[in-house]
Amino acid sequence: MEARGLGNPALLAEVAGAPADQAPADQAIEQWTAILGANHVIVDERNRTAAETATFATTQTIPAILRPASRDELQECIRIANRFRVPVYPVSSGKNWGYGSRVPAADANVLIDLSRMNRILDFNEDLAYVTVEPGVTQRQLFAFLQDRQSRLWMDATGSSPECSLIGNVVERGFGHTPYGDHFAHVCGFEVVLPTGARVETGFCRFPDAQAGAVYRWGAGPTLEGLFSQSNLGIVTRMTIWLMPAPEHFEAFFFQCNREEQLAPLIEALRPLRLQGILRSTVHIANDYKVLAGIQQYPWQETKGETPLRPELMAQLRSRLKFGAWSGSGGLYGTRGQVAEAKRALRAALKGKVDRLQFLDDRRLAFASRFAKLYQFMTGWDLSKTLDLARPVYGLMKGVPTEQPLAGAYWRKKSVPPSSMDPDRDGCGLLWYAPIAPMEGRHAEVIAGITHRILLEYGFEPSISMTLITERSVACVISICYDRREPGQDDQAMACYLRLQRELTEQGYYSYRLGIQAMSEMNGSDGYRALVRAMKEAIDPNSVLAPGRYQPT
Amino acid sequence: MEARGLGNPALLAEVAGAPADQAPADQAIEQWTAILGANHVIVDERNRTAAETATFATTQTIPAILRPASRDELQECIRIANRFRVPVYPVSSGKNWGYGSRVPAADANVLIDLSRMNRILDFNEDLAYVTVEPGVTQRQLFAFLQDRQSRLWMDATGSSPECSLIGNVVERGFGHTPYGDHFAHVCGFEVVLPTGARVETGFCRFPDAQAGAVYRWGAGPTLEGLFSQSNLGIVTRMTIWLMPAPEHFEAFFFQCNREEQLAPLIEALRPLRLQGILRSTVHIANDYKVLAGIQQYPWQETKGETPLRPELMAQLRSRLKFGAWSGSGGLYGTRGQVAEAKRALRAALKGKVDRLQFLDDRRLAFASRFAKLYQFMTGWDLSKTLDLARPVYGLMKGVPTEQPLAGAYWRKKSVPPSSMDPDRDGCGLLWYAPIAPMEGRHAEVIAGITHRILLEYGFEPSISMTLITERSVACVISICYDRREPGQDDQAMACYLRLQRELTEQGYYSYRLGIQAMSEMNGSDGYRALVRAMKEAIDPNSVLAPGRYQPT
Helix, strand or coil, X not given: CCHHHHCCHHHHHHXXXXXXXXXXXXXXXXXXXXXXXXXXXECCHHHHHHHCCCCCCCCCCCCCEECCCCHHHHHHHHXXXXXXXXXXXXXXXXXXXXXXXXXXXXCCCEEEEXXXXXXXXXXXXXXXXXXXXXXXXXXXXXXXXXXXXXXXXXXXXXXXXXXXXXXXXXXXXXXXXXXXXXXXXXXXXXXXXCCCCEEECHHXXXXXXXXXXCCCCCCCCCCHHHHCCCCCCEEEEEEEECEECCCEEEEEEEEECCHHHHHHHHHHHHHHHHCCCCCCCEEEEEHHHHHHHHCCCCCCCCCXXXXXXXXXXXXXXXXXXXXXXXXXXXXXXXXXXXXHHHHXXXXXXXCCCCEEEEECHHHHXXXXXXXXXXXXXXXXXXXXXXXXXXXXXXXXXXXXXXXXXXXXXXXXXXXXXXXXCCCCCCEEEEEECEEEECCHHHHHHHHHHHHHHHHHCCCCCEEEEEECCCCEEEEEEEEEEECCXXXXXXHHHHHHHHHHHHHHHCCCCECCCCHHXXXXXXXXXXXXXXXXXXXXXXXXXXXXXXXXXXXX | CCHHHHCCHHXXXXXXXXXXXXXXXXXXXXXXXXXXXXHHEECCHHHHHHHCCCCCCCCCCCCCEECCCCHHHHHHHHHHHHHCCCCEEEECCCCCCCCCCCCCCCCCCEEEECCCCCCEEEEECCCCEEEECCCCEHHHHHHHHHHCCCCEECCCCCCCCCCEHHHHHHCCCECCCCCCEHHHHEEEEEEECCCCCEEECHHHHCCCCCCCCCCCCCCCCCCXXXXXXXXXXXXEEEEEECEECCCEEEEEEEEECCHHHHHHHHHHXXXXXXXXXXXXXXXXXXXXXXXXXXXXXXXXXXXXXCCCCHHHHHHHHHHHCCCCEEEEEEEEECHHHHHHHHHHHHHHHCCCCCEEEEECHHHHHHHHHCHHHHHHHHCCXXXXXXHHHHHHHHHHCCCCCCHHXXXXXXXXXXXXXXXXXXXCCCEEEEEECEEEECCHHHHHHHHHHHHHHHHHCCCCCEEEEEECCCCEEEEEEEEEEECCCCCHXXXXXXXXXXXXXXXXXXXXXXXXXXXXXXXXXXXXXXXXXXXXXXXXXXXCCCCECCCCCCCC
């Protein structure tokens, strides 16, 4: 193995306190290879370069990629990392697009790819849970449930079927069903600490505990929170709660033609969410977001100019028949409960939206068969709408889809390939995801700032607003571009920084941070000092994902 | 001030590493007095002895009681404790009956009574939350909401109106509404660390954060769990989410005449809870628990003998018209939703229960006025039932009540005083609260073990089972006795230890631990080592509540 196989051996050696010519990282590689076999210690340039590539500019190098197959192997890898003071950076499926993909927060981290640890360890139909390892993907769990003809639904995030379930939970991602706040619907973690020691959370730490998979808090301090958005441990097992398929499911879709309808819309939805009439997350997207779901950038209409101006956007809206704001959500329950929720929703949105449509399995099947006739009867161009609605409809029933991922190719000049890989394909994507109280005025302020800044920097102000809990809205703002266009990486990052500054000045902080934005973690001195003290206590050699969600 | 005012000054001095005759704790008392004033540094024997008294035998002494009025004063108290290495033990209202009341887990801790920190700091009717200090009681919040004619309901625990809200949340207590899992419905903690430093959780750590009171997780590691059931910090502020009063509320009460109906009952209720048809906790109590809610021990019928034998219990059941198992829960929603939930509940419980009754405000008012007529019409002795039902009905609407507290006087030979104080009045009470998966077989095993052991040790096997989450049951087993009866303290503790041993051998662990039971915390080595490392990092002088939820 060549020295360059370790990226920057001099730096690593310095960390280990050894002279540069002894290259302790070389020794680490040797020991890792002895444990994992040469096939699972990847040092070739092509693979390393791929892993060093995100959807925005990064400079971090990855000296090697380790692929342990089990928790024991992982623990051994971590112990070796400690022995030689080589920093390691774990990823589950590594599909953290828009936030850094697989790229470590700091330079010269050895990547630990957990995708081979992909067993479904436990499943209980009656108590409605599944226990998984970090390599288990959305697609895998969905197929598992289908195979068993389970009446349980998972909650899927609208990213890719190949995303890790655990990876998304520990990043506190969200989905579309009543279990949409992912981190609130899990328990019983097994964690490998930065020293290689193993810890279980909740009741799982007790021998033969009966309630380890059904009750989160356990006895004593509750530790799950420490291992989400952190560099304090690697989650190697987690129980994810599933929802029983309801007797009846119905989706709703609504549309507001004017931008200024957003605030009253949020005000109208909040009581329904607070009262449990709407039990799931509700997603609201602006016109730019919807258009990026329908097609790529309209290069012809714009004659190749960017960004897409609001005036042209308005024309496209009326031509393609979508609103300034479009929304969707699911109604879950008995037939009677769903009917009652429909009634309440209709009453609440009356005068607030320009269109409100309901869709269930029967109508979807019917409409798919008779789209033309339906259009004739109702004037609604159903086939196009159905193509758009079907994946969203599926997500509300926990069916993973690849469709939203195509949006990452928005600014590309060729169509998305059949096997999409935004990192490989030079898709530019930066996400900022501020949380706001569920009040119209906040939504309005965030939309306004986003609109102004993104257009100013030459990007389309694409926003979604998810009523993620009973009281809060998660806004996802996408800065979407083509990394192959010269200068765009810098321009996008400048735009991100400006957006972040203006939003945080107004008190809107992101619920999730990209690897380029970890300095946003800091906040007050007290929190910083506390997390730092815990990091030192838990990771004395600072080998685990240095810089990741770590205050400075 | 006399030396004995500090309990065991020699021990304290040793802790501080100073010779015994210098009594650093005396110096600490001097400095605390300078900060708080002499009125709020309590060293008189009567008050100390009262604070040293729980509902079971303890030996811990309390050298002094500090009563800070503000967070600043509290921080100063903690800094002084560090200066002189004097351990301190915080209580909010100190009403942790059955788990140790105000008595510290270790000897010679100075008590910090937070009841003067009782401000309601923020309130938002639209977003449905309130932000409180640790001294704010259930009664205070209820009155606050009434005064404002708020349409928000709090969740009350069935202990006492004088209980601290924060105290109950950090102990992870539970209540009766859809917000019954208290720890799941809070966010934005402010915490004073064992060093005196201040930390805020979630978004609250950021300047001017808008979403600090509405979104729990924030960005980066989530820390709330560290400060529940722990000795890692003192929670000095917390946002508690409130539920909007539903359009309609209806309570249900059911009864099973035979013990063996428990398992099928739980099986019938689980799908309703999982499907969100029952959105709140459901409480099921056995005959012994119900009887203790109606009256004190039947000394006459038993001719003074204890325990109350199952044969006599069966006679009392049929005379007083209650079942082997009695249950209650609430239905919340629109009129249509409640009607739909009633239908589903009736269908699910058909053949599983011997009686199922519904009660709403209208029927309660009507029944209260026409109880006799109603009895004539329905054969149901309403007035007695109403007396029992009213407080439970109120709890389901978030109305605190003192009624369940009277149960602590079960074995006393005189009636409960108008101002109840179980510690002062020698009420013996030990609680063990195992969590089980929501399956009939688990409930049956726990009920069986409890029945056998408690009767064997001479106590009544009083059990409640709360469907606390969608998948789990919290069982509360009461060992209730008269501390003034010689030998009963020892007998009760022996019973507790036997019960704990047999239940944990079967894998049923308590969700909450009394001060006498902290060794149950231990579990696996990994968890122990991790919590210990954090304790050392966060509390280097080990001044905060040593031993409390601390693995050994």
